[in-house]
Amino acid sequence: MTALSRRRLLLAGAGAACALPLAGAGRALAAGPGDPAGTRLLTATDVHVSDYPTVEAVRWIGQALRERSGGRLDIRLYHSGQLGREAEAIDMARFGAIDITRVYSGALNNAFPLTQALCLPYVFDSVEHMRHALDNGVADTVLRGFESRDLVGLAVYDSGARCFYNIKHPIVQPHDLHGLKLRVASSDIFIQLLRLLGANPTPMSLGDTFSGMETHMIDGAENNMRSFHSSRHFEAARFWSQSEHSYAPDILLVSRRTFDSLAPGDRRLLLETARESVAVMRRKWDESEGRARQAVLDYGIQANAVDMPAFREAARPLREAYLHRPELAALYRRIRDLA
Known part of the structure; x- marks a missing residue:
């Protein structure tokens, strides 16, 4: 899909959001070729590739919804950024132009402040600590924070340890980052962190990062091992440094417009199925991260x-x-108490 097409989709969604009455305003998508008549087809989007664990988890949700609803609900999944970048996906979901999106929590920090507690450096000690905290109330607290901004939180997917990689040299001490121009997602926390460590943070989309390193526009980036491999950034950046500076997770969201348009039983089914998909995602993650590291x-x-x-x-x-900030301090204390 071209950038122009994505903009048209977003504008169409925004127009629909203004034109439709609030009551029963959910968007019923037409079934496509081969889709059973009467199926409510929900559009889901992800910037990651087809076999990425979050993509496979949403694909599993679609299969489970088909089986559990008798074909009444289904998901059409657009992966690999076919419907645009994460920032665009968030807006399209808020306007109801798409139904479900998986986004990196760092991209949500400004609009949804509770997500900041998940992204701060060295809040989690390990993947095990993160999962334990999320499963013991932290995820539920963060997901409730989406209700005020036209979105409903479905699930929190973890995404491993974020580490530094670059084209120049190993990073062992913080001062090894001095002067390096590193790609970051559009997140104030990560921009501030890199500045604090002496690097030059450069907000850039994941899709532009490879060419940025190849042309020496940037020196490197920070991300998890699975994304380092699937984006093929390892072909440009030869130095990986296990800093584990953040375990910022991914979050699965559904448009409030879509959610409210579902029958109460279907809302419960979607919520329950999405929460079950967390275990699917984690299993896929653990399997694929090991393969990615070895590769x-x-x-x-x-x-x-x-x-x-x-x-x-x-x-x-x-x-x-x-x-x-009191609300972040309280959530931080809960996370640390679960270490």
């Missing part, structure tokens, strides 16, 4: 450990600045 090592990537205490200390001022 990049076999390719010749130089991977190294970092001075973790030094990185934690360097990031502490940023974490403390955000935790002056």
Whole structure:
């Protein structure tokens, strides 16, 4: 889909949002070729590739909905950024132009402040700590925070440890980042973190990052191992440094317009199925992350450990600045108590 087509879709959704009455305003999508008559077809989008764990989890939701609803509900999934970037997907879901989207929590920080607690550096100690915290009330608290902005939170998908990679040299100490121009998602937290560590943060879409490194417009980026592999960034950046500076998860959202248009039983079915998909996503993640790590090592990537205490200390001022906000401090304390 071209950028012009995406803009037309977004504008069409915005127009529909203004034109339709609030009551019963949910958008019923027409069945496509081969779709059973009377099926409510929900459109879902993800920027990741077809076999990425979050994509496979949403695909599993579609299969489960078909079976459990007797064919009444289904999902048409557009992966690999076919319907645009994450920022566009968030707006399209809010306007009701698409139904379901999976987005990185960092892209939600400004509009949904509770997501900031999940993205701050060194909040989680490990994948196990993150999953334990999410499963014990933290995910539910964050998901409830979406209700005020035309979205409904369906599930929180984890996405591994975010680490630094670059085209120049290993990063062991924070000062090794000084002067490096690194891609970050459009998130104030990550921009501030890189500045604090002495790097030059460059907000850029995931899709533009490879060419940015190839042309030396940027020196590297930060992301999880699975994305490092699936985006083929390892072909440009030969140095991977296991900083684990954030475990910022992904979040699955549905348009409030769509959700309210469903019958009460179908709302419950969608919520329950989405929550069940978390276990599917985690299993797929664990399997594919190990394969991804081995693949990049076999390719010749130089991977190294970092001075973790030094990185934690360097990031502490940023974490403390955000935790002056009572709601974030309370959520942070809950996360740490579950370590």
